[in-house]
Amino acid sequence: MDLVLVNLIDGLVTGLLLFMLSAGLTLIFSMMGVLNFAHASFYMLGAYFAYQISVYLGFWVGLLLAPPLVGVLGALVERYGLRRVHQYGHVPELIFTFGLALMIEELVQFIWGRNAVNYVSPEILNFTAFSIAGNAIPAYKVFMIFISLGIFIALLYVLTKTRVGMIIQAALSYPRTVEALGHNVPLIFMGVFGVGTALAGVAGVIAGPVLSTFPGMAIVLGSIVFVTIVIGGLGSLGGALVASLLIGWLTTFAKAYNIRMEDILTGVGFSKPEPIWDSMWQDLWTITSPQIADILPYLLMVLILVFRPYGLFGKRDA
Amino acid sequence: MTDLTQKTAHVPPAVTLGNTLPWILSIAFLAIAPQIFSSNSAITIMNQMGITIVFALAYNMLLGQGGMLSFGHAVYMGVGGFACVHIMNMETFFSYLPLPFLPIFGGVVGMLLAVIVGSFSTRRAGTVFAMISLGVGELIAACSVIIVVFFGGEEGISGDRTYGMPFFGIEFLQHIEVYYLTAFWLLLSAFLMFMFSRTPVGRMANAVRDNPERAEFLGYSSRWVRFYSFVASGFFCGIAGGLFAINYEILTEENLNLATSGGILLMTFLGGAGFFFGPVIGAVVFILLQTVLGLQTDLWALYVGALFLATVMFFPGGFAGLLMMHVTPIRLGKMHVLYVPYLKTFIPGILAVLGICSVIEIVFHARHAPLGDEDMTIFWTTFNSHSIVAWIVAIAIAVIGVWLTKKAAPGLVEAWHEANTPDKGASA
Numbered sequence: 001m002d003l004v005l006v007n008l009i010d011g012l013v014t015g016l017l018l019f020m021l022s023a024g025l026t027l028i029f030s031m032m033g034v035l036n037f038a039h040a041s042f043y044m045l046g047a048y049f050a051y052q053i054s055v056y057l058g059f060w061v062g063l064l065l066a067p068p069l070v071g072v073l074g075a076l077v078e079r080y081g082l083r084r085v086h087q088y089g090h091v092p093e094l095i096f097t098f099g100l101a102l103m104i105e106e107l108v109q110f111i112w113g114r115n116a117v118n119y120v121s122p123e124i125l126n127f128t129a130f131s132i133a134g135n136a137i138p139a140y141k142v143f144m145i146f147i148s149l150g151i152f153i154a155l156l157y158v159l160t161k162t163r164v165g166m167i168i169q170a171a172l173s174y175p176r177t178v179e180a181l182g183h184n185v186p187l188i189f190m191g192v193f194g195v196g197t198a199l200a201g202v203a204g205v206i207a208g209p210v211l212s213t214f215p216g217m218a219i220v221l222g223s224i225v226f227v228t229i230v231i232g233g234l235g236s237l238g239g240a241l242v243a244s245l246l247i248g249w250l251t252t253f254a255k256a257y258n259i260r261m262e263d264i265l266t267g268v269g270f271s272k273p274e275p276i277w278d279s280m281w282q283d284l285w286t287i288t289s290p291q292i293a294d295i296l297p298y299l300l301m302v303l304i305l306v307f308r309p310y311g312l313f314g315k316r317d318a
Numbered sequence: 319m320t321d322l323t324q325k326t327a328h329v330p331p332a333v334t335l336g337n338t339l340p341w342i343l344s345i346a347f348l349a350i351a352p353q354i355f356s357s358n359s360a361i362t363i364m365n366q367m368g369i370t371i372v373f374a375l376a377y378n379m380l381l382g383q384g385g386m387l388s389f390g391h392a393v394y395m396g397v398g399g400f401a402c403v404h405i406m407n408m409e410t411f412f413s414y415l416p417l418p419f420l421p422i423f424g425g426v427v428g429m430l431l432a433v434i435v436g437s438f439s440t441r442r443a444g445t446v447f448a449m450i451s452l453g454v455g456e457l458i459a460a461c462s463v464i465i466v467v468f469f470g471g472e473e474g475i476s477g478d479r480t481y482g483m484p485f486f487g488i489e490f491l492q493h494i495e496v497y498y499l500t501a502f503w504l505l506l507s508a509f510l511m512f513m514f515s516r517t518p519v520g521r522m523a524n525a526v527r528d529n530p531e532r533a534e535f536l537g538y539s540s541r542w543v544r545f546y547s548f549v550a551s552g553f554f555c556g557i558a559g560g561l562f563a564i565n566y567e568i569l570t571e572e573n574l575n576l577a578t579s580g581g582i583l584l585m586t587f588l589g590g591a592g593f594f595f596g597p598v599i600g601a602v603v604f605i606l607l608q609t610v611l612g613l614q615t616d617l618w619a620l621y622v623g624a625l626f627l628a629t630v631m632f633f634p635g636g637f638a639g640l641l642m643m644h645v646t647p648i649r650l651g652k653m654h655v656l657y658v659p660y661l662k663t664f665i666p667g668i669l670a671v672l673g674i675c676s677v678i679e680i681v682f683h684a685r686h687a688p689l690g691d692e693d694m695t696i697f698w699t700t701f702n703s704h705s706i707v708a709w710i711v712a713i714a715i716a717v718i719g720v721w722l723t724k725k726a727a728p729g730l731v732e733a734w735h736e737a738n739t740p741d742k743g744a745s746a
Binding site for chain 1: 448
């Protein structure tokens with residue numbers, strides 16, 4: 001039972017991290033109809049910017065400065081890159097962001113080198129917050145949870161309670177009408193793109209010390225983020241939250257509990273072929289849940305697509 | 319009805335010099351190419367190009383002709399290739415199978431996989447299709463480490479092509495024999511893919527790409543049209559995989575992963591997705607860049623990425639689109655208007671690019687070279703990358719190049735308009 005609690009917390013951290021990325025991605029998608037393939041690259045930039053700032057000014061300044069920097073960069077990309085490609089249609093837009101992701105990875109390698117950089121969590125958070133049955137929960141994890149929850153609540157508040165949020169929501173569904181009412185819709189798009197990438201930047205800043213900051217970190221997380229928003233339903237913020245948490249917990253629990261296919265198969269009544277390495281089915285018999293933890297999100301996605309093509313919370317015509 | 323019959327009576331002959339000439343020329347070129355570029359490394363590169371061209375053309379059946387963007391297409395080629403290596407390892411069966419027929423099996427396996435995946439992924443086009451293709455691609459790539467029986471784990475699986483039944487006495491021991499096999503399959507599959515694009519299904523794929531709603535109103539299911547393109551593309555990807563298996567005799571996880579899938583998207587788009595021959599140019603240019611530039615600099619991927627982004631932003635037609643833009647001036651007989659402005663713009667343009675690349679290379683060398691190693695060589699000149707002179711020279715070349723290009727650009731635009739407008743007398 002204690003272990004369940006520990007895993008719940010671990011999964012929550014992963015899920016909230018995923019949510020910070022998928023929230024921005026899904027907001028941008030529902031607004032412009034374009035999936036930002038480079039979204040995870042902005043997450044990586046967040047981590048690297050924060051690292052560079054933390055070298056001179058410390059972690060906290062990095063946490064404050066890196067996300068706005070990433071956001072400004074994202075807004076510039078929207079203004080001078082994406083808006084230009086927009087006239088050619090959605091597929092070229094997607095290809096553009098794909099090229100952007102490649103470029104950002106190459107640029108990061110160019111500037112910071114191919115190896116991981118030494119970006120660490122601040123001294124002040126290097127203590128054990130509490131422990132559950134001998135399993136220490138580091139304070140940094142608690143800090144991550146609070147930051148993510150804080151941002152989620154702030155985002156929810158801005159989107160639903162403020163005037164800016166109302167206009168954004170209106171611009172999501174009826175951009176033409178909103179424009180006719182005198183609002184600068186391209187500016188709103190640019191702003192949303194900037195905020196979305198800044199959110200990814202925040203995720204990078206706080207995940208960098210835990211998941212290590214290296215040039216491949218965008219690819220590692222990138223495809224999982226896409227899977228998340230496909231599972232949650234494209235364009236649905238609630239769906240993104242549910243899918244993020246689902247994936248977070250699914251992978252954490254699969255890694256923590258060593259469920260072996262062998263036990264399941266013998267339990268059902270099959271007998272294990274001997275010797276196992278000559279059998280056609282050796283891979284099936286030797287599968288363990290930690291081994292497949294990383295592909296579970298993809299499997300889940302395929303299943304969802306087969307049985308519910310619009311995702312968990314997606315609208316039919318999204 | 320009478321209208322229709324009258325129109326069909328005037329159908330031009332199917333085989334004309336205009337549409338057979340490119341094929342005859344490519345046959346001739348492929349036949350004599352190994353005589354011109356006879357070194358071993360050249361033949362290796364040409365083999366690689368041939369395989370990549372088949373793959374790129376198959377990919378373009380989706381991207382260019384069907385408007386479907388796939389981020390996981392390496393999987394179909396990879397799985398086809400893995401199947402072929404398994405056939406190579408089935409000793410009794412393989413000893414009765416002449417090697418040139420092996421790619422068919424790869425194609426069938428690729429097609430079967432495409433049937434399975436396509437059954438749910440082709441429901442939607444556009445972004446949703448792209449995301450599904452990415453997820454499925456990643457899923458299968460990740461499976462390669464888990465399903466060891468088929469994918470051989472991290473070291474992959476390998477076979478030996480020479481165990482096959484000799485084909486008219488040829489045992490495919492030498493690269494040149496493999497080259498002709500690849501060239502044969504390249505021509506055959508390119509021809510078949512071209513013919514596919516001329517069939518009603520291929521034409522409907524274009525219609526569904528441009529306007530799925532109208533295609534639906536005409537009574538065609540856009541989903542099934544996409545599905546057929548997808549399956550056909552899977553078949554030819556599998557053929558490319560079979561050729562890969564024959565040429566390299568080993569397949570690994572690398573043949574399935576996102577980097578390979580992204581690479582094929584990159585070269586198809588660079589070459590020009592809008593034209594049938596675009597991917598051919600893209601594959602050739604990309605592999606040349608990879609081998610030539612890759613030998614010269616560690617940063618080749620950065621340059622290719624920049625080239626790709628520039629293509630997406632400014633020339634969405636790719637190289638093929640740029641070439642085809644010149645059809646009008648040639649028809650009007652006004653190409654001569656363009657020669658001088660081209661020289662005026664492109665020579666400084668190349669200078670600017672070289673200057674910018676030098677700056678990047680110098681910065682990279684100064685930052686990342688091992689301590690004490692301060693000498694670097696680019697463009698056949700060796701100098702100290704920490705000296706201020708080198709920086710000034712490189713920056714000066716870049717700035718002057720950019721300035722001259724900017725100065726010449728309006729002239730080029732003007733000449734371009736001039737070349738594309740017919741003379742007053744001639745137009746009538």
